[in-house]
Amino acid sequence: NAGVTQTPKFQVLKTGQSMTLQCAQDMNHEYMSWYRQDPGMGLRLIHYSVGAGITDQGEVPNGYNVSRSTTEDFPLRLLSAAPSQTSVYFCASSYTGTGYYEQYFGPGTRLTVT
Amino acid sequence: AQSVTQLGSHVSVSEGALVLLRCNYSSSVPPYLFWYVQYPNQGLQLLLKYTSAATLVKGINGFEAEFKKSETSFHLTKPSAHMSDAAEYFCAVSEAGNTGKLIFGQGTTLQVKP
Numbered sequence: 717n718a719g720v721t722q723t724p725k726f727q728v729l730k731t732g733q734s735m736t737l738q739c740a741q742d743m744n745h746e747y748m749s750w751y752r753q754d755p756g757m758g759l760r761l762i763h764y765s766v767g768a769g770i771t772d773q774g775e776v777p778n779g780y781n782v783s784r785s786t787t788e789d790f791p792l793r794l795l796s797a798a799p800s801q802t803s804v805y806f807c808a809s810s811y812t813g814t815g816y817y818e819q820y821f822g823p824g825t826r827l828t829v830t
Numbered sequence: 831a832q833s834v835t836q837l838g839s840h841v842s843v844s845e846g847a848l849v850l851l852r853c854n855y856s857s858s859v860p861p862y863l864f865w866y867v868q869y870p871n872q873g874l875q876l877l878l879k880y881t882s883a884a885t886l887v888k889g890i891n892g893f894e895a896e897f898k899k900s901e902t903s904f905h906l907t908k909p910s911a912h913m914s915d916a917a918e919y920f921c922a923v924s925e926a927g928n929t930g931k932l933i934f935g936q937g938t939t940l941q942v943k944p
Contacts, residue, residue: 720873747930756839758920758934759874766930774931806873810930814881817930818864821873 717742720822722807728828729797737792737825739807747810747817748790752803765790797829832857832923836935844943849908851938853921856902862924863904865895869917880904916942
C-alpha cells in the first residue's frame, strides 16, 4: 500500500492564482480530511469528508473548496490564493469502523503564496 | 468544546535522559487521545493512542503515555532519549460524538543534545 499520497510536494503561487492540491489513499478509508500546519498553531482542520459525495467544513474553511467524487481522492482547491494561505497542508484518512478514527497522514504540500 | 494544551513549545534533553512531554486535555466525554511525531519535512506518524482500554499505553520507539482522568493529562515519556528522537510531537484528542475530527495541541519540539 502507498498509504496517503499528496502532490505536489512544493508549490509557489502568486496572489490571486488558483490551484488544486491532490490527495489520494489506497486503504479504502471512508474518512478523509485536510489540515494546515502553521508555526505554533498545531494542525487546524480545513475540510473533511465522511464518504464519497459528503463533505463538511472544519475550523478554517474560508478560501478553500473540496469535493469527494470517489473514496480514494479528496482534492483541495484554493480559489484565489492569498499570502495568508502560505502553509504546509496535510491530507489524512482514517477507517471509521474502530470508533476512534486513527488518522494516517500524507507527506504534506508546502505552499508559498507571494 | 474539547481542547488540548501542550506545556512547553520547546523541550531540550541530553542523550540518555528522560523525555517528558506534557499534554492536558479538556473533554466533556471520555476521550480518545493520540500522540503523533513529525520528523523534519515529513508528515505525522502515530506514536500511540488511548482508546479507553489500558491507561498506560505503549507506543513505537520506546515511548509510552499514561492516561490520568483525575488530572486530565496524557503525558508522553521515554526513559532514555536518543538523538533520533529529535522531532516535533503533537498531542490530539478526538472530538466528541465520533465525528472523526482531531483537535491538536500546538506541538512541542524536542531537542536532544549529545
